[in-house]
Amino acid sequence: MTASFRGASAESLAALTDELGGAVAGSPETATSVAGELFSVSQTLRSEGALRRFLTDASLPAEAKTGLVGQVLGGKVSETTLSVVRTAVSRRWTSAGDLPDALEHAGVVAAVKGAGDQAGRLSDELFGVAETIKSAPELRDALSDPARTLEDKTTLVRSLLDGKALPATVTLVVQSLAGTHRTVGVALAEYQKVAAQVQEQGVATVRVARDLTGAERDRLADLLSRQYGRPVHLNLLVDPTVLGGIRVEIGDDVIDGTVSSRLDDARRRLAG
Known part of the structure; x- marks a missing residue:
């Protein structure tokens, strides 16, 4: 979803997540509660087109939009959530639909911090x-x-x-x-x-013929972290089609050291 944010919306999302991070820092309980409230607000804005258009109208003063948010949400959500939503509506959005998407994204961030x-x-x-x-x-x-x-x-x-x-x-x-x-x-x-x-990590999907031991996982994670210059989280899949070896997918990169891959290479060489 974040890949769809461009221009002003990308800048607004960055400001929104920065404020959220500070607001829920050190309080998993608050973060969890805020996540649920942000999901609810985002759903409301998706279903209420007139409200969504008003809150994303760049020709209107921010005070009018934050004031309306206070009237609509006051007493229904926490002050933390209300503050985050007020920040959101005071920013510029490339399209009206970006606002509820951004609030959902902020809710996911809050859930992770929770x-x-x-x-x-x-x-x-x-x-x-x-x-x-x-x-x-x-x-x-x-x-x-x-x-x-x-x-x-x-x-x-x-x-x-x-x-x-x-x-x-x-x-x-x-x-x-x-x-x-x-x-x-x-x-x-x-x-x-x-x-x-949120954890400033990369994600690697690892396909193996058999499960890895804890030590093997740690070594692989360390190797990939050093190669990519940041911590890497492993998503491990035991896949019988791998036929031994290992296949790693991280971003657009594929590291294929499986037996099936080597056999395919040998067949191609023989055919050529």
């Missing part, structure tokens, strides 16, 4: 949920079925995750059902990217 020192676990759980949905057609169909209500889908997600995953993970998986991304899988992938950005 995980505190377990942000790495949050990333692992988001990846695990995405892979589970991808490999379970019945679950994938249930979560994408337009005939099922959002409340029904939310109940299903909570029945699967409550007590088994971090509250921040549950919050983000529930938010992925809101329909603001093409699919739940796309939403979860975007949230993983935001989680990595």
Whole structure:
């Protein structure tokens, strides 16, 4: 979602996330609460076109827009959330739709900060949920079925995750059902990217024929971190088609050291 922000919207988003980071620093409970409120506000702005257009009208003074926000949200959200939303509406946005998108992004950032020192676990759980949905057609169909209500889908997600995953993970998986991304899988992938950005990490998807030991994971993460100049979080997939070796995808880079890849290379050389 962040890739869609250009010009004034990109600058406004940066200011918004900076303020949010300071507002929730050191308080995971506040961050978690703010995340839910920002998701709610973003959904309201998507459904209320007249309000959204007013709050993004560059010809109107910021005081008019922040004043209206106070009237609409005062007493319904925390002062922290209200302050973040006021900052958002006082900024310039390239398009009206960027405002609710930015508030959703800020909500994801808040949810990640709400995980505190377990942000790495949050990333692992988001990846695990995405892979589970991808490999379970019945679950994938249930979560994408337009005939099922959002409340029904939310109940299903909570029945699967409550007590088994971090509250921040549950919050983000529930938010992925809101329909603001093409699919739940796309939403979860975007949230993983935001989680990595918040932690100032890169993300590597690692495919192996067998699970790696803790020491092997640490060595690989250290190697990739030194190669890319920043910490790298590993998303590990045990994939029988790998046939030994390892395949690493990080950004647009692919490091393929699998047996199947080497066999393919040999076949190409023989054919040539």
